[in-house]
Structures are given as C-alpha cells and as structure tokens.
Amino acid sequence: MKVRKAVIPAAGLGTRVLPASKAVPKEMLPIVDKPAIQYIVEEAVASGIEDILIITNRGKSLIEDHFDHAPELEDKLRSSGKQDLFDQVVSLAHLCNIQYVRQKETRGLGHAVGCAKSFVGNESFAVLYGDDVVISPPEKPAIGELIAVHETYGKSVVGIKEVPDDLLRSYCTLGVKPVQNAVYEVFDMIEKPLPEEVISNFAILGRCVLTPDIFELIENTPPSRNNEVQLTDAMRTLAKRGDMMGIAYTGKRYDMGNKLGILQATIEVGLTHPEIGTGLRAYLKEIASTL
Ligand code: UTP
Numbered sequence: 001m002k003v004r005k006a007v008i009p010a011a012g013l014g015t016r017v018l019p020a021s022k023a024v025p026k027e028m029l030p031i032v033d034k035p036a037i038q039y040i041v042e043e044a045v046a047s048g049i050e051d052i053l054i055i056t057n058r059g060k061s062l063i064e065d066h067f068d069h070a071p072e073l074e075d076k077l078r079s080s081g082k083q084d085l086f087d088q089v090v091s092l093a094h095l096c097n098i099q100y101v102r103q104k105e106t107r108g109l110g111h112a113v114g115c116a117k118s119f120v121g122n123e124s125f126a127v128l129y130g131d132d133v134v135i136s137p138p139e140k141p142a143i144g145e146l147i148a149v150h151e152t153y154g155k156s157v158v159g160i161k162e163v164p165d166d167l168l169r170s171y172c173t174l175g176v177k178p179v180q181n182a183v184y185e186v187f188d189m190i191e192k193p194l195p196e197e198v199i200s201n202f203a204i205l206g207r208c209v210l211t212p213d214i215f216e217l218i219e220n221t222p223p224s225r226n227n228e229v230q231l232t233d234a235m236r237t238l239a240k241r242g243d244m245m246g247i248a249y250t251g252k253r254y255d256m257g258n259k260l261g262i263l264q265a266t267i268e269v270g271l272t273h274p275e276i277g278t279g280l281r282a283y284l285k286e287i288a289s290t291l
Contacts, residue, residue, distance in 0.1 A: 001154070003124050003147045003209055006049040008040055009112035010130030011057040011103040016257050025060045026257055027130040031265045032273050036256040037063060038092070039133045045096050047144030049126060052098045053119040055112045064100055069093045108228025113210075114218040122212050124150060127231075132206025133265060134159075136251025142207050145249045149183055150209040153245050156238050158186060159207030160246040161253065162200075168193060171203035172232045174246065175239070182248040186239045191232035192225045202246070204232065205253045214238070 014021030020029060027037040037054070044052055056063055070089060077086040099119065103112045113127060126143050134142040146157045163171060175188030189204070190197050208231075217234040224230050238244045252268075255261030270280045 001124050001151070003048070003126055003150060004050045005120055005123065006044045006052045006126040006128055006143070007055065007113060007116040007120070008037065008044075008052060008128050008130050009055045009103075009109055010037060010060060010063060011055045011106060011112050012109075012131070012257070013106055014131070014257060017259060017262070023059065025056075025063060027060075028062050028066065029256060029262060031133060031254070031256075031262075031269045032276070035066060036133050036265075037130055038066065039135070040128050040130065041067070041095055041098070043134060043136070043141045043143055044126065044128060046138070046141040047126070047147055049143070050097060051119075052096050053116050054098060054100050054130070055103050055115050056100050057103050057106065067092055067095065067098050106228075108223065108226070108230055110218050110221055110229035110231040110234050113231055114215060114229070117215045120212060120215070124156075124209060124211050127208045127210060129206040131255065131257035132253055133256055134206065134249065134251040134253045135265075135269065136249070140250045142249040142251045142253075143209070145247055146207055146209045149245050149247045155243045155245050156211050156214070156235065157209045157245045157247060158189075158204045158235070159249045160184065160186075160202045161205045161248055163203045163205075165198075165201065168198055168201060168203060169195075171205070173198045173200060174202040174204065175199040176202050176246055179245070182250075184246040184248075185242075186244040186246045187242070189232050189236050189239050189244075191230045202248075204246075207249065208235070210235070211238070211243070 010027040014026035017026050028035040101115050103115050136142050149157045172189050172191045173193045174186050176184040176186050217237050221229055221234045254265035271277050
C-alpha cells in the first residue's frame with residue numbers, strides 16, 4: 001500500500017539541550033542554515049509523502065511560522081533583489097501540505113503518535129522523529145527506504161542501526177533475523193534495556209512506517225520507563241506476532257536532542273556546504289593542530 005502520510009512528533013521537552021530549548025523548540029535548532037525539522041520535512045517530501053502532521057505543544061508556534069509565508073520579509077527580499085533568498089523563503093510555505101495538532105501533555109512518544117489517529121485514518125503512515133536528522137544520498141532518503149520495504153512486505157518497518165553498548169540503554173535493543181541485504185525481520189524489542197535485557201546492538205533510530213493497527217496497541221499500552229507511553233512498547237506486539245521488519249538505512253543519523261549530536265551535524269553538513277565548506281575545512285585543520 002502506498003504511504004502518503006507522515007507524522008513528525010515534535011512535542012518533547014528537550015531537557016537534554018536546555019537551556020537552548022527553553023524558548024526555541026529543539027526541532028528548530030539549526031544545522032548551518034536550516035532548522036532540524038526542515039531537513040526532516042524535505043526527507044519526507046523526497047520520499048513521496050503528500051501530507052504531514054506535526055505534533056506540537058505549547059511554545060512550538062515557531063515551527064508553524066517557519067513553514068508559513070512571512071510577508072514583510074518576502075517583500076523586503078524581493079524589493080532588494082535578493083531573488084535566491086526570496087525563492088528559498090517562499091518555497092518553505094509550499095514544501096508540503098502540513099497540519100498541526102497539539103499533544104496537550106508530554107506523555108511520551110507513543111502518546112504523541114496516538115494524537116495522529118484521526119489524521120492517519122486507516123492507512124499505513126510514516127513516523128519521522130522530530131529531533132533525528134538523517135543525511136542521505138539524494139536518491140536514498142531514509143524514510144523512502146523504509147517505505148520501499150513496507151511496500152514489499154506489507155508490514156510495519158523500523159529504521160535500524162547498530163549502536164555501541166553504552167548508547168543502547170538510551171535507545172532500545174532489537175531481536176532481528178537477516179532477510180536480505182540490509183533488511184531484517186524484527187521479532188522483539190525492549191525500550192531502554194538494562195544490561196541483562198540486551199538482545200542485540202541493533203536499535204531503532206528515528207524512523208518507522210506503521211500499519212494503522214498501531215493506534216489500538218498504543219491505546220492499550222500503559223506508561224513504562226519515565227512514566228511515558230513508549231512507542232516501542234506498542235510496536236513490540238507487532239514484532240512478537242511477526243508483523244515487523246527493519247532496514248539498516250543508508251544515511252547517517254544525527255541526534256539533535258543531544259548537544260554533541262548538534263555539533264557533529266553542524267560540522268559534517270558545514271563541510272559539504274557550498275558557501276562555507278572551504279572556510280570551515282581550513283578552520284578545522286587549523287584548530288585540530290592545536291588540540
Ligand atoms: P525524546 O525522548 O528525544 O524527546 O523524543 P524529549 O522528551 O524532548 O527528550 P529529553 O529527554 O527531554 O531531552 C523523541 C521525539 O519525540 C517527541 C520529541 O519532540 C522528539 O522529537 N516527543 C517526545 C513528543 O512529541 N512527545 C512526547 O511526549 C515525547
């Protein structure tokens with residue numbers, strides 16, 4: 001079944017990047033010259049998504065402003081002949097059909113996805129975590145790779161990567177069986193595992209395609225770690241009944257909910273940026289020699 005809709009949960013508190021995220025949503029923190037959430041929306045559009053729902057909360061109206069017209073700014077750019085910037089700014093209002101819904105209490109990622117029920121209806125949909133930016137070759141946007149697996153197998157799909165032992169406890173651990181190339185069957189998953197619960201070093205990193213039966217599972221999922229409704233707990237039922245696949249997607253994922261992740265993304269994207277790449281490379285070489 002074709003996947004046309006995407007949900008971007010962006011209603012978390014972002015405590016790991018405070019105080020930066022006190023008034024500015026962490027999803028709006030920039031990588032060079034674009035906020036994180038713009039990379040994510042562009043990935044969805046490049047993957048054939050037509051409708052996006054962003055889950056927000058109080059204080060996240062900057063996200064709505066970013067994907068809207070800014071008449072004064074547009075007039076100024078046009079009248080001063082800055083056509084390239086004008087085109088970039090205007091195009092943001094036309095990237096995709098974007099809607100918003102508020103998660104009224106911060107009750108976890110599972111609860112946030114549950115807020116998308118009436119938007120999604122009875123079709124499979126993509127989920128792109130609002131603080132996980134994946135930089136991929138243009139022909140392989142990460143969520144597009146998951147959608148292709150969904151179209152082949154008709155099951156839910158998670159985007160996975162192997163992560164070092166010390167990171168597993170902040171993510172989740174997956175039971176996987178290889179199927180072909182980077183595609184796996186996922187038969188179990190445990191959120192934020194204790195060392196004795198670790199099944200493998202594979203974890204879900206920021207992307208899923210879910211069948212609509214996930215909503216009933218979310219409704220029946222009690223809060224667990226951090227007293228939040230965990231999406232992983234709801235997806236575990238799909239895995240246990242043989243309805244979950246995984247793909248180790250090609251792109252590199254950056255955790256924008258984490259200070260080091262933000263710096264890594266900034267440096268790596270900056271190095272390839274046409275305007276500042278050369279200058280940044282020279283600067284990094286200069287300071288690296290002093291470290
Ligand atoms: P995180 O667990 O990284 O978000 O959720 P967080 O709660 O903001 O992080 P910390 O631990 O306080 O720093 C992953 C994604 O899910 C969203 C977040 O905005 C992020 O994009 N989320 C999380 C929600 O939309 N609602 C929630 O209740 C929790």
